[in-house]
Amino acid sequence: MVAKVIDGKLVAASIRQECRERVEALRRKTGVTPGLAVILVGNNPASAIYVSNKVRACGEVGIQSFKKELPADIDTDSLVEQIDALSRDPAIHGILVQLPLPPHIDMRRVLSSIAAEKDVDGFHLYNVGGLVVGNTIFPPCTPYGVVRILEFEKIPVEGRNVVVVGASNIVGKPMALMLMQREATVSICHAKTVDLAQYTILADILVVAAGRPNLILPQMVKTGAVVIDVGINRLPNGKITGDVDFEGVKHKASYITPVPGGVGPMTVTMLLVNTITSAERAAGLRETGIPEPA
């Protein structure tokens, strides 16, 4: 068996085309242009690259982006004030704070200060709680991207054994919740899991987000499994690789995502989707996603 290699760039391109059409329809019907504020604190070079990629992607689909560069020594209060102003600004439909923040900043307070209805990264506690009960306003971008890949490839989730390797707040845990919501039977593994292979071998769908190159070897994968590699690792030779032994596992799996070119292109794409959804809600074209108080 040789797996179908899922082309994340192709899936992302098709969703970005839908994004352009939604932005255009929104402008035509209501005169509103979606706006995303991207906040970059300090001068972390990797963060600066991620922010420019997001700004460029916005431009490609017609979202207006507002980049705010703030000094590394800004304090939590001042950062929260800036976010409050953006939360009140009707031209802004999404607010994203690029992580990581400098260590002296209270990250939880900062993320919770973003208005829940503009939290397009999905990290506000309201959105996190929404994931648990199944009515989140914005699904976090990376796991949302994985769900959209599965949908695009028409891979059924309901009733299947899913194993998620990695239990972080931004990938593993929301991934597990989103697939459970879609009625999969989900196991979550992490660094303290004893005998990882005894779990992974049972997976019909294996999602790996551990940040450990070559963690998943062919003997750990069930024949015919769908293998989604979220990991991004830079090897000492500069090469980018995932968490899965791609060359070995592709002879065992039915579908596999490459790194790069699999899940990666989907993450920024889902940020665009969430921002457009937010603008459509603000313009009254969709329900807000936030229940009215009783």
Ligand code: NAP
């Ligand atoms: P993270 O916060 O470091 O979390 C890693 C998770 O993997 C933790 O839950 C950890 O367990 C678990 N883990 C580590 N070693 C393990 C092992 N040997 N066996 C089983 N589980 C293990 O990382 P993250 O932010 O979730 O990101 C995970 C990977 O995805 C990274 O490579 C990151 O670069 C990549 N990523 C990609 C995208 C994308 O767009 N494609 C987006 C975000 C992240 P403990 O909880 O026990 O420590």
